[in-house]
Amino acid sequence: MAARSKMILGRVAQAIPVVMGVVVISFLLTRALPGDPAAYFAGPAADEASIAEIRETLGLDKPLVQQFFYYVGDLIRGDLGTSLTTGQTVLTDLGARLPASLELTLAALLLSCAIAIPLGVLAATRPGTWVDHLCRVLVTAGVSMPTFFTGILLIYIFYYLAGLAPSPLGRLDFIYLSPPHVTGFYLIDAALAGDWETWLGALKQLVLPATTLALFTLAPIARMTRAAMLSALSSDFIRTARAAGLSDGKVLFGYAFRNALLPVVTTLGMVFSFTLGANVLVEKVFAWPGIGSYAVEALVVSDYAAVQGFVLAMALLFVALNLVIDIAYALIDPRIGLN
Amino acid sequence: MLSIKDLSVAFKTRKGEVNAVRGISLDVAKGKTLGIVGESGSGKSVTSYALMRILDAGGEIRTGEVVYGGIDLRAASERDMRDIRGREISMIFQNPRAALNPIRRVGHQVEDVLIRHAQATRQDAKAKAIAALEAVKINDAVARYDAYPFELSGGMCQRIVIAIALACKPQLLIADEPTTGLDITTQKAVMDLVGELARERGMGMILITHDLGLASQYCDRIVVMKDGLIVEEGDPQKLFTDPQHAYTRKLVDATPRVGASIRNLLPPETRTAEPAHKVHDRPLLEVRDLVKTYPGKSGPVQAVKSISFQIKSGQSLGLVGESGSGKSTTSEMVVRLQDPTSGNILFDGQDIAATPSARFMRHPMRGEIQMVFQDATDSLNPRGTAASAIAEPLARIARMRGSKLNARVAELAELVGLPQPLLSRFPHQLSGGQKARVGIARAIALEPKLLILDEPTAALDVSIQAIVLNLLVDLRAQMGMSYLFVSHDLNVVRLLCDEVLVMKHGEIVDRGPTAAVMNNPSHEYTRSLIEAAPQPPNPVAA
Numbered sequence: 001m002a003a004r005s006k007m008i009l010g011r012v013a014q015a016i017p018v019v020m021g022v023v024v025i026s027f028l029l030t031r032a033l034p035g036d037p038a039a040y041f042a043g044p045a046a047d048e049a050s051i052a053e054i055r056e057t058l059g060l061d062k063p064l065v066q067q068f069f070y071y072v073g074d075l076i077r078g079d080l081g082t083s084l085t086t087g088q089t090v091l092t093d094l095g096a097r098l099p100a101s102l103e104l105t106l107a108a109l110l111l112s113c114a115i116a117i118p119l120g121v122l123a124a125t126r127p128g129t130w131v132d133h134l135c136r137v138l139v140t141a142g143v144s145m146p147t148f149f150t151g152i153l154l155i156y157i158f159y160y161l162a163g164l165a166p167s168p169l170g171r172l173d174f175i176y177l178s179p180p181h182v183t184g185f186y187l188i189d190a191a192l193a194g195d196w197e198t199w200l201g202a203l204k205q206l207v208l209p210a211t212t213l214a215l216f217t218l219a220p221i222a223r224m225t226r227a228a229m230l231s232a233l234s235s236d237f238i239r240t241a242r243a244a245g246l247s248d249g250k251v252l253f254g255y256a257f258r259n260a261l262l263p264v265v266t267t268l269g270m271v272f273s274f275t276l277g278a279n280v281l282v283e284k285v286f287a288w289p290g291i292g293s294y295a296v297e298a299l300v301v302s303d304y305a306a307v308q309g310f311v312l313a314m315a316l317l318f319v320a321l322n323l324v325i326d327i328a329y330a331l332i333d334p335r336i337g338l339n
Numbered sequence: 340m341l342s343i344k345d346l347s348v349a350f351k352t353r354k355g356e357v358n359a360v361r362g363i364s365l366d367v368a369k370g371k372t373l374g375i376v377g378e379s380g381s382g383k384s385v386t387s388y389a390l391m392r393i394l395d396a397g398g399e400i401r402t403g404e405v406v407y408g409g410i411d412l413r414a415a416s417e418r419d420m421r422d423i424r425g426r427e428i429s430m431i432f433q434n435p436r437a438a439l440n441p442i443r444r445v446g447h448q449v450e451d452v453l454i455r456h457a458q459a460t461r462q463d464a465k466a467k468a469i470a471a472l473e474a475v476k477i478n479d480a481v482a483r484y485d486a487y488p489f490e491l492s493g494g495m496c497q498r499i500v501i502a503i504a505l506a507c508k509p510q511l512l513i514a515d516e517p518t519t520g521l522d523i524t525t526q527k528a529v530m531d532l533v534g535e536l537a538r539e540r541g542m543g544m545i546l547i548t549h550d551l552g553l554a555s556q557y558c559d560r561i562v563v564m565k566d567g568l569i570v571e572e573g574d575p576q577k578l579f580t581d582p583q584h585a586y587t588r589k590l591v592d593a594t595p596r597v598g599a600s601i602r603n604l605l606p607p608e609t610r611t612a613e614p615a616h617k618v619h620d621r622p623l624l625e626v627r628d629l630v631k632t633y634p635g636k637s638g639p640v641q642a643v644k645s646i647s648f649q650i651k652s653g654q655s656l657g658l659v660g661e662s663g664s665g666k667s668t669t670s671e672m673v674v675r676l677q678d679p680t681s682g683n684i685l686f687d688g689q690d691i692a693a694t695p696s697a698r699f700m701r702h703p704m705r706g707e708i709q710m711v712f713q714d715a716t717d718s719l720n721p722r723g724t725a726a727s728a729i730a731e732p733l734a735r736i737a738r739m740r741g742s743k744l745n746a747r748v749a750e751l752a753e754l755v756g757l758p759q760p761l762l763s764r765f766p767h768q769l770s771g772g773q774k775a776r777v778g779i780a781r782a783i784a785l786e787p788k789l790l791i792l793d794e795p796t797a798a799l800d801v802s803i804q805a806i807v808l809n810l811l812v813d814l815r816a817q818m819g820m821s822y823l824f825v826s827h828d829l830n831v832v833r834l835l836c837d838e839v840l841v842m843k844h845g846e847i848v849d850r851g852p853t854a855a856v857m858n859n860p861s862h863e864y865t866r867s868l869i870e871a872a873p874q875p876p877n878p879v880a881a
Contacts, residue, residue: 127396235437236432236434236437236438237437237438237439237440237441239393239432239438240430240432240438240439240440240500240503241440241451242393242424243391243393243424243425243429243430243432243504244424244425244429244451244452244455244503244504245420245421245422245423245424245425245426245452245455245456246421246425246451246452246455247421247455250451250455254443254451255440255443258442258443259440259441259442332442333441333442334442334487334489335441335442335487335489
């Protein structure tokens with residue numbers, strides 16, 4: 001156990017230079033963007049003097065190095081600056097929007113895993129049969145359609161035609177009040193508050209966008225599960241287990257599946273990162289107040305503080321995610337973490 | 340106890356049906372050991388999988404019956420078969436480390452079987468699993484219970500596999516090449532253990548092996564299989580001293596043994612006179628105080644501890660030792676794939692250890708020292724043809740191009756006896772023996788003075804091994820090469836080498852002319868190695 005906690009500490013330490021690099025790069029990249037935020041915020045009627053004035057209040061007239069040190073100094077104090085578009089601190093914005101994106105992504109991944117993993121296992125145990133082919137067709141279809149198209153299709157069918165889904169406008173219908181902020185995840189917050197009506201309302205809003213994302217992420221997870229299971233099932237130790245008379249369930253789940261988990265967890269981590277970054281289209285279609293749409297809006301208007309805050313938040317999230325995956329590895333496979 | 344009648348097994352493959360077993364009949368009596376001997380593809384393993392009904396997908400029993408203790412195993416339901424497997428009939432496999440679940444504690448793997456067959460409850464499973472581990476003579480079984488396979492040696496893993504197989508006290512044990520990949524002393528320990536347990540429990544056993552020596556030592560009766568058929572059956576002594584079938588005769592001949600010369604391994608009609616090789620007095624290779632230290636988890640590990648030896652021009656030196664003895668590290672340092680921690684490697688008087696291995700590729704001596712690798716399959720690029728493998732050193736080191744290159748490749752193929760049409764084939768289209776020839780042709784392409792052979796025949800069937808060893812003897816005489824022959828098989832070293840070094844724990848414990856070391860070993864370790872090696876009986880002259 002001591003070896004394991006040491007390994008975890010080591011991994012955290014490895015993350016520090018990564019975060020520092022991200023701070024520098026996000027700063028430089030936002031400065032490299034075309035467009036002058038001072039001119040943008042001064043408005044179309046502004047003259048040279050008022051633009052210069054705004055530039056001065058924003059600190060954009062200072063040399064780049066000095067700006068960077070101001071930025072780092074603010075970061076250390078926990079100040080990510082103020083968004084020029086929303087007028088709120090970036091920290092507040094991220095605090096409101098990051099949970100929205102995370103809730104959507106996690107729900108989508110849970111749904112995706114719940115379908116893809118059993119499907120992959122089933123396909124691996126019966127390669128070449130109709131289950132296998134069905135799995136292939138399903139995941140290919142899911143990944144072939146762009147998310148905005150799937151989203152619109154689902155809205156058309158379930159909201160417009162069938163009327164089963166609520167209007168695709170954000171996280172909660174206007175008839176509900178948002179639950180008291182604890183985690184920022186509406187489902188969790190509503191459950192904590194015991195407000196099951198709001199909980200159900202939030203769930204209904206979540207179903208369609210989560211399904212859209214889930215369909216898109218089915219393919220990598222199902223394919224990887226199938227491949228990993230196939231290779232695990234053809235291992236020598238499976239033959240030993242079968243020759244010892246172990247039951248099919250034990251062989252399949254106790255022996256093969258645990259060995260197949262490693263590549264599946266790797267894939268999950270990758271899918272999680274790209275979904276979190278790429279779900280901006282889904283957020284747009286469902287008017288989901290997530291971090292992706294926030295970042296795109298900020299980028300368009302060269303809202304430095306917001307873009308930097310977003311990049312930094314994502315970087316920290318990925319560092320944390322990789323850490324979680326590494327720990328998951330160590331828990332699954334005793335061979336990892338000792339050498 | 341077990342009776343197989345007219346069993347045939349077929350596999351459906353993309354190229355159509357393959358009949359792996361074609362109507363064989365055999366019986367195993369209670370408390371007796373039956374050996375099934377044959378080379379790869381003979382159907383010996385498939386027979387055992389068929390009777391356990393654990394054939395791979397696509398495999399199917401076509402005809403015949405398998406009766407165990409009155410039960411028709413072919414007709415039994417899958418549910419009944421699961422009860423029989425592990426409790427009535429158990430199996431142990433080759434490559435024990437892969438045969439264990441890598442991420443489950445070995446104690447739990449033993450428990451799984453005990454609980455499955457209702458030999459233990461959750462409460463007493465641990466105690467019973469530890470008892471099962473103790474039964475296979477695992478020291479400190481309580482601590483080993485919590486170990487993972489990767490923390491144990493190969494021999495220890497095989498004991499665990501045996502513990503799993505025997506935990507529920509089965510009546511019949513099928514051992515499928517149980518000692519392949521294990522060291523010779525470990526092999527003896529494992530086989531003695533299995534033999535002893537079988538005797539104690541009155542257990543019947545089927546020993547599947549390619550090793551005639553092993554089979555003759557541990558079996559009461561032997562069947563010889565070839566291409567899915569039994570070609571001969573009988574008492575081991577009689578079968579091997581006076582084989583009736585031509586194939587058995589060929590196998591017996593090809594098995595390296597005391598008293599046989601290298602030409603004796605070949606079928607009588609293809610034997611020619613053994614060419615003499617000349618050993619000069621001039622040392623070709625001189626290794627002085629060679630040390631290799633690896634940084635280890637708990638302090639540095641000394642893989643090679645200051646060894647010195649020399650190879651005279653034209654001489655063949657055998658390097659013998661078990662895994663972990665440092666023999667592979669030594670050979671890799673000599674062939675300049677690894678850098679020594681300290682010491683000199685003088686080749687033709689020049690210290691080649693002074694050039695780091697990473698830059699040795701461009702050293703003028705690179706072509707003088709070449710290597711034949713252990714696994715002929717893994718050491719060939721799967722996407723390159725045989726010709727491209729042989730051409731590689733010629734193009735890279737000798738800068739040969741065009742028609743000159745093609746002519747040389749053809750010449751080399753001729754030299755190693757590889758038919759020209761095979762040159763355009765890919766490794767997966769070649770047999771094991773053909774791949775070995777490609778590996779040898781590649782190594783001798785630059786006419787090296789020193790050839791390092793790292794267990795070049797370990798993965799080959801005995802009849803192919805016989806041919807490859809003879810090829811090496813011919814090439815040595817023809818080209819005047821010196822060999823450093825790394826092997827764990829003393830019988831092979833005896834056939835090929837002038838002198839021998841015995842390594843243990845990174846040190847040379849015994850050395851001298853091969854005959855002297857083999858016949859009068861001065862060191863206790865050499866003696867234990869020689870005693871552990873199974874000695875096949877010598878056939879009477881045909």
